[in-house]
Amino acid sequence: MAGWGWGWARAVRGLLLDVSGVLYDSGADGGAPIAGSAEAVRRIKASGLKLQLCTNETQATRADFVRKLRAMGFDVSVAEVTAPAPAACRLLQERGLRPHLLVHHDLVPEFAEIDKTNPNCVVLGDAAEHFTYANLNEAFRLLIGMEKPVLISLGKGRYYKETDGLKLDVGAYMKALEYACDIEAEVVGKPAKSFFESALAELGVPAEQAVMIGDDIVSDVGGAQQCGMRALQVRTGKYRKVGTVSLIF
Amino acid sequence: MAGWGWGWARAVRGLLLDVSGVLYDSGADGGAPIAGSAEAVRRIKASGLKLQLCTNETQATRADFVRKLRAMGFDVSVAEVTAPAPAACRLLQERGLRPHLLVHHDLVPEFAEIDKTNPNCVVLGDAAEHFTYANLNEAFRLLIGMEKPVLISLGKGRYYKETDGLKLDVGAYMKALEYACDIEAEVVGKPAKSFFESALAELGVPAEQAVMIGDDIVSDVGGAQQCGMRALQVRTGKYRKVGTVSLIF
Incomplete structure (x- = not known):
């Protein structure tokens, strides 16, 4: 993988995850998890990586939001949500x-x-x-x-x-x-620098050892880069262009 | 009046009038005429000046709009409305x-x-x-x-x-x-140049002999100026700053 410049990945100690469009698609019916995402959260935690959800969700309190995610099978707590x-x-x-x-x-x-x-x-x-x-x-x-x-x-x-x-x-x-x-x-909220700084503080990992994963090129990827983080854009959620998972750093 | 630079006014042959905020204030109750405006329309017409209403009204057809204005005492016809x-x-x-x-x-x-x-x-x-x-x-x-x-x-x-x-x-x-x-x-619609050109064509008067009167500094005054017309901003309607009637040319 050295040719792809993934050497930095060994230094990663924590992940910030967007939620809507990354872990689940919201909806009037309560929404639906994206295939494999609950298992991915479990594996991230089992691997020892730190995890913080970094969301612009403003249709519910954090407590209600976490209740909904847990009902969908996500192992997350209110303290793991920056909103x-x-x-x-x-x-x-x-x-x-x-x-x-x-x-x-x-x-x-x-x-x-x-x-x-x-x-x-x-x-x-x-x-x-x-x-x-x-x-x-x-x-x-x-x-x-x-x-x-x-x-x-x-x-x-x-x-x-x-x-x-x-x-x-x-x-x-x-x-x-x-x-x-x-x-x-x-x-x-995203993409404000102060918001990402709060999320990193709650994650307990410095910017250079954290990666943001989201589906929004401005709010997720751009905002994280402004903070000195690397960012991955997923192809789920609102992602509309044809291509592969984009690595932006 | 020479000191005020009003010499051009003698060449004026036609007026474009904004309606909402100039002739009347609209409203759920049908709206209310601005004091003196129906009389002003009568005097403009009696003076021999040509008159065209130049409005961005899009809450009613021109026919219904004119019906409402006539009920408020304005002597206007559908042909005199550019919308x-x-x-x-x-x-x-x-x-x-x-x-x-x-x-x-x-x-x-x-x-x-x-x-x-x-x-x-x-x-x-x-x-x-x-x-x-x-x-x-x-x-x-x-x-x-x-x-x-x-x-x-x-x-x-x-x-x-x-x-x-x-x-x-x-x-x-x-x-x-x-x-x-x-x-x-x-x-x-206002402030598009083509819209003012249509209004001038319907007025039958070239830009340099016409004056636009409105309460919106962008849609009315700015748009008219782009067409080579002079413009007057009234202090009725949405006008909010303290001052006298503004002459802008």
């Missing part, structure tokens, strides 16, 4: 921000400890069916009425794959609000 | 495009003569409450599935003012689809 909502809560508390939430109803409990009265920012997640015109317009009116509008977006993905096809992700709605208000959102 | 939907129909027919329509239900009759089977493009209008997640996702899936996605947007406005406050306009949703599909929309 945008807890990162957003830390940022809100550090800066004294009180959010108006435009997120999926099932994510709201993650913000239970956060003061949401008299909002001075908007937090945007993958609200899916809750992205009605009325809800998006409410967030727009709040932002346009602020002296300095603050929009925090839990990711900037374009779309993701569910069991019944591709779905618009939070990034599309972030762009709509950015354009309407002539502002730039702050992204919490 | 995006008829311009889009000409473009679709010229290029053999069959649209999937993501527009307000009340606009659909404007496309009655257009073949909409097996769509090879998406036409986006100000669908307002019809901008559900499901509807936007359907347009996204059609576009992402096309070899060369064609997105035609009836305007690119950020927002407009209704009687109960500001509302997100079609431009925000155009940006969402542009980002999700990594494409650029073709804009029919």
